[in-house]
Amino acid sequence: MTGQVLFPRLTPSRRAILRLELEEADSPGDVVFALQALQDAYDDSSAFPATGGRRVTIGELIEFRTRCLEAAERVQTTSEIERGQLFDLAIGRVIYDSTRDSRGQMGHPQVWDFITLVLLRDLASARFEPSRSVRAGRFDGGSRRHVFQRLWKRWQSLGPDLVESGRLTEDDYVALMERKITLERSPVARAAANAIVSSRLTGGQRREYARILMRHLVQISGIVAVGGEDAEHLEVLFAHLDSSAREALRERPSVEFAHAAG
Known part of the structure; x- marks a missing residue:
């Protein structure tokens, strides 16, 4: 990727529906990724701002998701506490690397709503139990407790050396x-x-x-x-x-x- 790459933004109406689905989920296993939901959110007329830059493609989003899935899979055999720490480290690395051409986009809450409620909804729910985490703001773009945005901020502000040092x-x-x-x-x-x-x-x-x-x-x-x-x-x-x-x-x-x- 070269130049400014635009990530989709999740509209408030879609956010409300998807957020409610997570809040009503009985367990993380009930939360699944849906390609059609990704396509629908991507095709929404309000998904991309009227600014300069190239829109990320569906293929690139799927590739981003695949890298996150592979990173999460690598930490599945550890203890629960270690798994959470290693999950944060591994996923944070992928998000940081995958959004280097989109740094200007990562400060917008609706971008994180799209990433969390559409693209990585199953991974977000695997990290934090969905119903309680929705109420705690873990899945709200812009929240300091956000499941993914807090990780990106660490990498962006502190740099790879400090974060990966443990x-x-x-x-x-x-x-x-x-x-x-x-x-x-x-x-x-x-x-x-x-x-x-x-x-x-x-x-x-x-x-x-x-x-x-x-x-x-x-x-x-x-x-x-x-x-x-x-x-x-x-x-x-x-x-x-x-x-x-x-x-x-x-x-x-x-x-x-x-x-x-x-």
Whole structure:
């Protein structure tokens, strides 16, 4: 693919119908992919915006789906917890690689509605139980908890090296990806992630360290410019933030016990 490739957007009326189907599903096995539903959503007159770019073809969408299915199949023999983590890693990689020519499209909630409710509906339901996950916003495009969009954001903001290293926990991702300053500025996100990893903390202390670090980062961004153009500036800034976060932790010696008890 070359140039800007446009992904279809799911119209609100179709979204409502397909979302209700998932909400009423008794189990993930009841949710199946339908080629006709894909064709119908693709052919909808409102599926593609009136902007420049080439429309992705049905064949390319099927190829994308096939790569996702193959990635999911490779993690089926692991334990439930490991399977979820490896599923996220494998599917995130495919989505990131398959949408490199469509980055401008991936910020639109209706694109994620199409991917989740039409193209990968069975995989989404295999990852998170459908009826409860619909109500929790897991399948709502634009939601911070979205089954697939949250994975794409990780790869886009942090880059393959950090994501594939396995050094970041789910709590780390939450701390990093829920702040606009790191979500929208990749060098800052990577610097923050490296600070969390380099802290060598675990459990409740790590969660608290990440929370304090990010809070201080947001606060200091209102005083000084925090960008990604000057690597040396970021290094000095995060050395300061690390020091201030550790100082705050020392004032809360029982934090790890408190998290464990909670």
